[in-house]
Ligand SMILES: C[S@@+](CC[C@H](N)C(=O)[O-])C[C@H]1O[C@@H](n2cnc3c(N)ncnc32)[C@H](O)[C@@H]1O
């Protein structure tokens with residue numbers, strides 16, 4: 134008989150670990166349920182810590198659900214989505230945490246639309262077929278394996294999904310703009326024009342145009358994204374097209390959450406088209422990339438590195454994309470003909486890369 138490789142204590146520990154992993158989906162469902170119920174908004178509206186009975190009343194939870202709701206809130210507090218404190222009279226009261234602040238519907242930095250998108254079946258379902266996908270000789274990504282077509286085709290065909298996708302991305306852009314305009318404004322200082330390639334509904338471009346009225350901003354995206362835009366802001370130009378064919382000319386090209394959607398060869402092609410669109414470095418030409426650098430995180434919060442790895446699986450499943458470490462970025466930049474770059478780790482798990490021709 135083979136020797137036992139692990140102690141019983143190690144296996145008992147591992148048992149709890151595997152259980153925890155198998156319940157991972159329940160964390161996502163807790164998040165989804167808090168959004169559906171609007172718990173954060175009710176707490177915000179109340180303006181002070183809330184007792185469970187006040188919360189159930191404001192949320193219209195019927196008495197038959199008081200006990201399960203109490204247990205649900207206990208888990209949400211453990212997950213730090215909400216906080217609970219005991220007041221002087223001994224009553225337990227619930228409050229917002231920084232995480233639940235991001236889930237408020239009408240806050241500038243709300244990422245509720247992005248979370249709603251991520252938890253939508255169209256985004257999640259293909260992660261259920263990773264096993265069959267790994268074993269099959271199929272060349273496309275898991276999303277294509279599951280739906281028979283790519284995510285951009287689905288967005289082009291289904292206006293509802295296109296809207297949800299663009300709103301999700303726009304909410305992230307609002308969040309990122311807030312951080313960029315306070316902590317790394319200098320990235321845009323001195324530029325005369327910027328084209329946001331794959332710029333979606335134009336939140337980044339509008340925010341840059343607002344913060345730097347001297348910069349002429351263009352949003353460039355697929356025609357189905359540009360054509361469905363209802364409020365095209367004056368002062369910002371909107372152009373539909375394909376970044377693999379050509380990119381509108383500007384001083385600088387912004388690529389936010391674009392390159393992680395594509396494989397190395399595709400990234401080189403996109404960057405070559407972007408390089409053709411900008412002037413030499415001496416004349417102010419540069420590419421501004423907002424994406425992840427694997428291994429680089431500004432805050433060592435509990436799960437920053439794990440989140441980066443999970444993001445890598447997300448972009449692998451949805452797009453054949455990849456989150457990259459600095460060495461991998463470096464190789465792509467060199468292959469696309471760029472000579473120098475500067476990385477600023479500014480946004481938790483994401484970075485700004487200024488890339489020079
Ligand atoms: C992940 S989203 C990022 C959107 C935006 N930059 C942001 O961060 O909120 C990728 C964007 O690339 C656009 N896109 C995909 N393929 C493209 C192509 N061939 N040419 C131009 N844009 C494209 C999509 O329509 C989508 O808006």
Ligand SMILES: COc1c(-c2ccc(O)c(O)c2)oc2cc(O)cc(O)c2c1=O
Nearest residue numbers: 244247248251390394440444445447448
């Ligand atoms: C991996 O990027 C992250 C996304 C994302 C989702 C869908 C896309 O098409 C993307 O291009 C990116 O979404 C989230 C959402 C979060 O709440 C946290 C994250 O870290 C991310 C991503 O990193």
